[in-house]
């Protein structure tokens with residue numbers, strides 16, 4: 001890493017506007033090289049409680065600032081993130097592994113939520129409702145929920161935080177996040193820039209520590225936490241929801257996915273190939289909206305597969321810092337081995353490897369394509385979270401909709417078709433929170449991101465994204481006719 005601004009590389013948790021040390025440290029490792037790039041002080045349960053209490057104290061003033069004041073500070077934060085985009089991207093690639101170009105893209109994507117919600121803060125409108133009797137007036141106002149606690153994953157170390165924090169701060173809430181242990185540096189760099197932007201002490205706090213369970217208990221159960229928001233696996237999300245149940249916390253969850261990508265016989269095949277590459281291989285297949293199963297109609301199966309396999313074989317695997325790398329390392333060697341296990345199990349059940357599929361080299365897994373896959377094979381039933389495309393043939397629309405929906409997940413889905421009747425039928429029939437139609441890249445700050453079924457609840461981004469951080473209060477004004 002060669003940063004223009006070394007002060008962005010922080011090693012301490014950020015609580016109540018100051019940097020907190022502890023007795024032990026956590027190594028942060030570059031997944032491409034295995035090299036330790038930093039040691040971050042390991043915050044504990046008490047420091048997590050301190051962060052929650054600080055956020056509670058800061059809420060008193062922050063919730064009373066005007067939307068304009070909050071927006072102005074957030075715009076400064078956004079501008080600083082964009083000004084330091086290159087440094088932030090280097091930090092991100094060093095700790096997470098994705099190619100530098102993708103990391104730059106994530107910084108812009110993450111910062112865009114801060115800009116979007118800075119603007120949206122000014123549009124938290126209330127309502128007036130005609131009352132059932134003449135001497136009353138009914139009004140609805142919206143108020144910030146209070147302290148928001150968050151736990152985020154390693155796959156988007158910047159954007160998974162900004163998507164939550166931007167909406168929370170815009171609504172007038174204060175915020176405590178525990179980032180994934182593997183990728184704390186991006187979160188701490190965001191805290192440094194929040195401070196430079198003038199965001200008051202206690203409004204945005206970052207606690208880094210390896211006691212996931214202990215810190216998670218504080219963030220889900222502390223009486224001062226009003227709302228808990230999580231991005232991560234469905235398995236951990238389920239457990240955290242149950243922890244929130246005791247205190248009846250408001251909860252939103254962005255969990256796992258198993259995205260179908262359907263190519264109909266009227267699709268533009270070249271566009272579908274590009275869409276499949278975009279939605280599958282970004283971040284080495286480690287995104288929640290990654291294509292997990294490619295369904296291709298029999299008539300175009302050969303044409304699609306031939307072009308797709310050729311494109312996948314041309315993808316360049318390497319260190320994310322190296323020029324031209326398209327597929328970086330996976331987050332760990334265990335993650336690469338888990339993907340390889342799914343491939344081996346599915347091949348044993350009749351799937352055929354037509355690209356990649358070789359034994360992982362440490363954290364690196366070759367982009368892989370499997371054909372002759374069935375929807376009940378391990379590679380299709382599980383969230384792969386790696387660079388493998390299983391191709392499943394289908395005959396008609398009804399069959400493919402049934403197969404696509406045959407999963408506990410409901411995050412993203414994609415399909416390529418040109419017939420307008422088919423487009424409406426399939427878009428409405430897919431049981432997923434987001435559907436890309438002739439498009440493989442669907443995430444942006446203006447759009448509501450989120451899932452149905454066991455992919456979670458709540459939405460991030462868009463004007464709907466503020467709702468999760470606001471309470472509706474009904475005011476009944478009586479005595480008008482006295």
Ligand code: NAP
Pocket residue numbers: 151152153154155156160178179180181182209210212213215216217231232233234236237239253254255256257287288289383385411451455456
């Ligand atoms: P994960 O294992 O669920 O971990 C996510 C976060 O939860 C990490 O910060 C982790 O901490 C923490 N955690 C784990 N166990 C915990 C516990 N018992 N109590 C409190 N916190 C706990 O998920 P992951 O492997 O990092 O991320 C991949 C998953 O995230 C995939 O399923 C993916 O689909 C999902 N995801 C969803 C979205 C979305 O928007 N829907 C976006 C991105 C990713 P440690 O780092 O210390 O383990």
